[in-house]
Amino acid sequence: xxxxxxxxxxxxxxxxxxxxxxxxxxxxxxxxxxxxxxxxxxxxxxxxxxxxxxxxxxxxxxxxxxxxxxxxxxxxxxxxxxxxxxxxx
Numbered sequence: 001x002x003x004x005x006x007x008x009x010x011x012x013x014x015x016x017x018x019x020x021x022x023x024x025x026x027x028x029x030x031x032x033x034x035x036x037x038x039x040x041x042x043x044x045x046x047x048x049x050x051x052x053x054x055x056x057x058x059x060x061x062x063x064x065x066x067x068x069x070x071x072x073x074x075x076x077x078x079x080x081x082x083x084x085x086x087x088x089x
Contacts, residue, residue: 021074024052024081031064031083050083 011030016023029052032045048065052072055061062070062083070084 018076019074019079020076024072024074025054027052029083050085052083 029050030047031050032047034043034045036043046066050065050070051063053061053063060072062072062085064070064085068085068087070086072084073082074080075082
């Protein structure tokens with residue numbers, strides 16, 4: 001049954017007129033990264049999650065499901081969200 005396949009992908013759609021930075025604090029996102037070693041290697045999308053938080057010092061940091069970390073920034077005027085990914089190795 002097709003409805004059974006959708007049970008694992010449940011999510012809540014929330015509509016906003018304008019987003020604010022506070023809307024992203026403590027949020028978690030499902031992200032797909034397109035990996036391709038070279039032009040002859042097949043493309044592969046690797047899915048993981050990223051959590052956006054503000055640390056004790058007020059720095060906007062993100063934690064990825066694959067143990068990477070980074071920073072994030074939201075520009076309210078343009079509604080642009082930027083998320084970086086830096087591996088510890």
